[in-house]
Structure formats: C-alpha cells, structure tokens
Amino acid sequence: MPELPEVEVICRGLRPHLVDRVVTGILASGKALREPVPLDRLQRELVNRLIMSVTRRAKFLQVGLDSGAMLIIHLGMTGNLGFFTPATEPAKHDHIRLILDNGLELRYNDTRRFGSIRILSPAEVSRLEETVYTTTGPEPFGEDFSAGYLFRLAKSREVAVKSFIMTNQVVAGVGNIYANESLFRAGIRPDRKVRSLSQKEWAKLIVAIREVLTHAIECGGSTISDFVNAGQEKGYFQINFKVYGKGGMACTACGAVIAKKNIGGRASYCCPKCQK
DNA sequence: CAAGTTACCTGACGGC
DNA sequence: TGCCGTCAGGTAACTT
Structure with a gap:
C-alpha cells in the first residue's frame, strides 16, 4: 500500500x-x-x-x-x-x-x-x-539526490529506469505507483536502459519525482483500495493518476492509448507518444 | 557484480 | 456456489 x-x-x-x-x-x-x-x-x-x-x-x-x-x-x-x-x-x-x-x-x-x-x-x-538503513538511499527531497549522482550511478548499468528508481538504494520511497507517474511526468519511457539517459533527462526526472510526491502528499496520499490516514480518512491523489492502472485508456495529454507491460515483475504503464 | 526470480501472506476478482 | 489462477501499494534473499 x-x-x-x-x-x-x-x-x-x-x-x-x-x-x-x-x-x-x-x-x-x-x-x-x-x-x-x-x-x-x-x-x-x-x-x-x-x-x-x-x-x-x-x-x-x-x-x-x-x-x-x-x-x-x-x-x-x-x-x-x-x-x-x-x-x-x-x-x-x-x-x-x-x-x-x-x-x-x-x-x-x-x-x-x-x-x-x-x-x-x-x-x-x-x-x-x-x-537499519544499510540498503536505504538518499531521500528524494535531499540535495544529494542530484542529476550528477544518478548519472554516475547509472552510466555502466543496463537496468530499466523504472526498476532503477524503485530500488531503495538508488532513492528512498519511490514505489510502483509513483515510479509510473513520475516517468510520465518526465516524458521518459519506463523501459529505457539507465545508461541511455542524459544528465538533462535525470534532472528532469528528479523534478518530476519531487513534484509528483509533493502533490500526492498534499492530496493525502493515494487510496487504491483501502489506504486511510491515521484519522481513517482516504487520500485522493488517485484521481490525478495519468498512467497508473490506465492500460488501454486514452492519454489525457494526447489521446494515445496507454500501454501496459511488465517491467521487473511490476505492472508498468506509459503513453507511447508522450514518453520517449 | 548486476539483474532477474522467488518468497513471505491474505484477499479480491474473473473465468469456468 | 466454489475452485483455480492471477494480481496487489514492499523488500530481502536467492539464483543466474
């Protein structure tokens, strides 16, 4: 959850x-x-x-x-x-x-x-x-989470960018929903191999991750089936999902059909037109 | 060593 | 009605 x-x-x-x-x-x-x-x-x-x-x-x-x-x-x-x-x-x-x-x-x-x-x-x-935090990487809002850091870490690796940003050692706290949403916001395809991303693309992705997480916090989180906060209230960021859970539906930005595929064992969604 | 797979556990859902 | 397979927001321990 x-x-x-x-x-x-x-x-x-x-x-x-x-x-x-x-x-x-x-x-x-x-x-x-x-x-x-x-x-x-x-x-x-x-x-x-x-x-x-x-x-x-x-x-x-x-x-x-x-x-x-x-x-x-x-x-x-x-x-x-x-x-x-x-x-x-x-x-x-x-x-x-x-x-x-x-x-x-x-x-x-x-x-x-x-x-x-x-x-x-x-x-x-x-x-x-x-x-406790031996396998826990930098906080996404921290200054050591930078384009240079990601570029250096990724330059000799082949893994898909979505799996990469979901790895806690790379950055803490980004799970399946927000990895999908952040990559859409950054205009980057989730299956791109990390060594192919430029410093500029990493910078864009960092901004996207921070914006998506910030907006989600402001909305009280996402309630897919049962998440509630400590006061038992639901979150509503899910109404802002652009791609997560939207396979087969039209992209709200361009109308293309949102694609769903499995990356690293996790459901992954992207707009084939908006994401390069 | 990196990347992919399995395991942990319960429940909801679709197909038959 | 029920049985079976599949899937689900995470992550550590395996295997390849």
Whole structure:
C-alpha cells in the first residue's frame, strides 16, 4: 500500500497525537509480521517512556522516546496505523495495540503482515544508517539526490529506469505507483536502459519525482483500495493518476492509448507518444 | 557484480 | 456456489 507520500501523511497525522504521550501498555495478536514482534523488548523499552518525536525516513516511521530509544515501523504492503477508543472493537488483522495515557489506542493493522516493528536502543539509534538503513538511499527531497549522482550511478548499468528508481538504494520511497507517474511526468519511457539517459533527462526526472510526491502528499496520499490516514480518512491523489492502472485508456495529454507491460515483475504503464 | 526470480501472506476478482 | 489462477501499494534473499 504505502509509498513515501502515504507514509508521510500517516507521519503527519500521528505526530500531534503521539508527541508528549506515554504508552502505558501493549496488546499483540501474537502473529509475526515480516519479523517476530519483539514484545518483551517493547514492554521494557517503550512502555512508560515519553514520546518526543515522530518522523519519517524512506518508508519507515520513527518514534523517538525520551530515553533515546526509538520505535521503527514499516507498513509493508498493507500496514496501517490509526487511533481508536478502547471500546472500539478490534478489526481483523489488528496486530499491535499501543495503549496511550490519553485514553486512546494506536492500532497497527496489516492484512498481509509484510510490515515490521522494531525497537532500537540509544546505542543502536546512534548507528541508524549502518544498521537499519544499510540498503536505504538518499531521500528524494535531499540535495544529494542530484542529476550528477544518478548519472554516475547509472552510466555502466543496463537496468530499466523504472526498476532503477524503485530500488531503495538508488532513492528512498519511490514505489510502483509513483515510479509510473513520475516517468510520465518526465516524458521518459519506463523501459529505457539507465545508461541511455542524459544528465538533462535525470534532472528532469528528479523534478518530476519531487513534484509528483509533493502533490500526492498534499492530496493525502493515494487510496487504491483501502489506504486511510491515521484519522481513517482516504487520500485522493488517485484521481490525478495519468498512467497508473490506465492500460488501454486514452492519454489525457494526447489521446494515445496507454500501454501496459511488465517491467521487473511490476505492472508498468506509459503513453507511447508522450514518453520517449 | 548486476539483474532477474522467488518468497513471505491474505484477499479480491474473473473465468469456468 | 466454489475452485483455480492471477494480481496487489514492499523488500530481502536467492539464483543466474
């Protein structure tokens, strides 16, 4: 489900309700996510600590505690977080419930259980990039995500540009939807081999990625089937999709038929006329 | 070493 | 009605 915009929307929704709160208890389904839920460590290192910050790195949510420890949550494909009253009946696939000191609960729901929850000690937090983020590249809004960086990284490689920008080590947070949409916005075909792109095309693609992600965040993310923010509201960027999920339909810019093909095992869409 | 494939898990949908 | 194959927003661990 969530790519960078959806995680950012959830992050912004969580922050005002979590900062200055204390987790007073934890309930878990007992089912493992991508990794087993470290319930004992959570009881010891999360419960009764004051929450200081809620931030995002790539598609990870980072909850900073007054001890210097940090809770790190990844939503996988179907993960979601929201606030509920204790009286609200738990939903199917609610796996973790954090009881808060303001009478609400933060619930983590994840149908496919591809997400993860980790707790890091202050020592581990000080080595975040070498530990959790070893395969996580630059943030798309950071200054080290530049045309020169991409050109150098790509010059001796043959992979399709769409697979390349979906690789977290290249740039963090761009998944299938926003890779398709960004390449349309940049006028670049998704199956172009990366070594064929000029510095100018990389510069154009960077601008397109930033604009698409920014617009999606402003729209509250994209709701394909079930994404909701922390307040259980849907996003509406999907009404702005130009190519994603539109195979066989007319391009809104030129009227040509949007093509669908498989690139690197993922559904890929492009306008054969607008994208070169 | 880069690039392609498989695996993790549940559910929705279309075809028969 | 149900069974089967396919597909889905992610990513790490394989294989080639």
